[in-house]
Amino acid sequence: MFLELTEEQRMIKDTLRKFMDREIIPLANEYEQERKIITRDILKKLEPFGYVGAEIPEEAGGFGLDTVTYCLMVEELGRAWGALRTMVTVSNLVTSLIYKFGTKEQRERFLQPLIHLDYLGAFALTEPNVGSDASSVETIARRDGDDYILNGTKTLITNGSIADVICVFATVDRQKGAKGITAFLVEKDKATYLTSDIPKMGMHSSVVSEVVFEDCRIPASNRLGEEGEGLKIALSGLNVGRCIVAFGVIGIAQACVDAAIRYATERRQFGRPIGSFQLIQATITDMVMELDAARLLAFRAASMVDRGVKCSLEASLAKLYATEATLRIANKAIQVHGGYGYTQEYPVERYFRDARHLTMAEGTSEIQRLIIGRELLGLSAFV
Numbered sequence: 001m002f003l004e005l006t007e008e009q010r011m012i013k014d015t016l017r018k019f020m021d022r023e024i025i026p027l028a029n030e031y032e033q034e035r036k037i038i039t040r041d042i043l044k045k046l047e048p049f050g051y052v053g054a055e056i057p058e059e060a061g062g063f064g065l066d067t068v069t070y071c072l073m074v075e076e077l078g079r080a081w082g083a084l085r086t087m088v089t090v091s092n093l094v095t096s097l098i099y100k101f102g103t104k105e106q107r108e109r110f111l112q113p114l115i116h117l118d119y120l121g122a123f124a125l126t127e128p129n130v131g132s133d134a135s136s137v138e139t140i141a142r143r144d145g146d147d148y149i150l151n152g153t154k155t156l157i158t159n160g161s162i163a164d165v166i167c168v169f170a171t172v173d174r175q176k177g178a179k180g181i182t183a184f185l186v187e188k189d190k191a192t193y194l195t196s197d198i199p200k201m202g203m204h205s206s207v208v209s210e211v212v213f214e215d216c217r218i219p220a221s222n223r224l225g226e227e228g229e230g231l232k233i234a235l236s237g238l239n240v241g242r243c244i245v246a247f248g249v250i251g252i253a254q255a256c257v258d259a260a261i262r263y264a265t266e267r268r269q270f271g272r273p274i275g276s277f278q279l280i281q282a283t284i285t286d287m288v289m290e291l292d293a294a295r296l297l298a299f300r301a302a303s304m305v306d307r308g309v310k311c312s313l314e315a316s317l318a319k320l321y322a323t324e325a326t327l328r329i330a331n332k333a334i335q336v337h338g339g340y341g342y343t344q345e346y347p348v349e350r351y352f353r354d355a356r357h358l359t360m361a362e363g364t365s366e367i368q369r370l371i372i373g374r375e376l377l378g379l380s381a382f383v
């Protein structure tokens with residue numbers, strides 16, 4: 001097994017790191033502290049790099065990137081600003097679903113504005129009563145002539161209140177269970193629905209929203225895929241999604257390590273840099289060991305996606321380990337900073353808060369363990 005980045009991947013990573021340091025990180029600190037929502041101008045700065053439409057072939061107007069390369073880009077964005085990373089990768093997910101399952105007309109209408117970050121996408125699966133068990137969607141879609149009428153509530157939706165297009169999962173027939181779930185593209189300026197943002201622990205510059213549909217009428221031409229294909233569509237990108245979350249959080253872990261090393265060499269106590277004390281060195285060593293292990297697991301999973309090899313086990317292992325390890329790494333980064341680590345003078349308290357939700361996204365840690373258990377034992381803990 002050869003674990004080396006190609007020359008091109010190294011160049012992309014290098015270019016992005018410099019760009020993030022110069023253009024994005026200074027904004028991240030200011031916006032997060034002042035709780036300002038990321039503007040379209042900031043999103044637009046990412047347009048040339050291919051953060052949205054990454055894996056869509058160039059001839060279809062995308063960037064034609066492989067999964068490993070995209071994940072490396074996501075790591076650099078995650079290192080810079082968790083909130084921006086989550087906004088952009090959710091929009092990329094919706095863009096890929098439209099590319100994969102959309103009609104010619106839907107592709108023509110939505111792909112270019114999304115790829116150029118003129119539109120922002122949201123992915124609305126979770127509901128007040130529907131979380132880990134995605135197959136029990138309660139939002140109803142009733143056919144009415146050339147339209148569907150949506151009724152129901154989605155919650156914890158990234159970009160929910162600001163997205164131009166929301167990919168909403170609703171059931172056309174509750175009796176059919178998972179087989180009734182259907183995907184719809186709901187456009188902000190053409191449909192009527194209510195949104196409210198939910199205050200949260202971190203990532204203050206992005207929104208998660210409740211989205212309420214009350215007799216929300218959308219044209220049948222906005223159905224994505226066939227009736228009953230919704231769950232298949234929602235779960236179609238899960239392995240890639242888990243790799244993306246893993247690399248996003250690895251970016252945060254890298255930021256923690258960088259900050260801890262910087263602080264340990266600058267801060268002096270007992271007449272010496274604290275980094276010269278063995279216990280601080282041990283702490284930083286453990287952080288780097290876990291970061292490296294997470295990166296290797298994630299690299300393996302992403303390269304399996306690129307090779308078309310089945311990788312549910314490896315993607316879940318990578319996602320589970322990277323998200324859990326990053327919480328330990330961020331916690332240690334705060335400890336290395338002493339009391340200042342708990343203040344907003346240094347970014348490490350933000351890294352911890354920004355990473356915290358990622359043990360929930362794309363399947364919680366418990367669900368990852370059940371998937372891994374099922375792969376290893378051949379026995380499913382799910383009913």
Ligand SMILES: Cc1cc2nc3c(=O)[nH]c(=O)nc-3n(C[C@H](O)[C@H](O)[C@H](O)COP(=O)(O)OP(=O)(O)OC[C@H]3O[C@@H](n4cnc5c(N)ncnc54)[C@H](O)[C@@H]3O)c2cc1C
Pocket residue numbers: 090122123124125126130131132133155156157158159200208357360361362363364365366367370
């Ligand atoms: C910041 C943020 C952004 C989000 N963005 C989106 C988004 O854009 N779109 C979207 O659709 N959703 C989004 N979500 C929702 C997220 O996907 C859900 O939180 C996640 O799927 C878990 O669902 P839940 O919160 O309802 O928890 P539940 O499913 O109610 O789980 C609660 C607890 O029970 C555990 N549990 C559940 N089932 C089992 C089981 N069988 N065995 C053992 N333990 C179990 C879980 O692991 C968890 O610890 C977001 C959440 C957050 C926090």
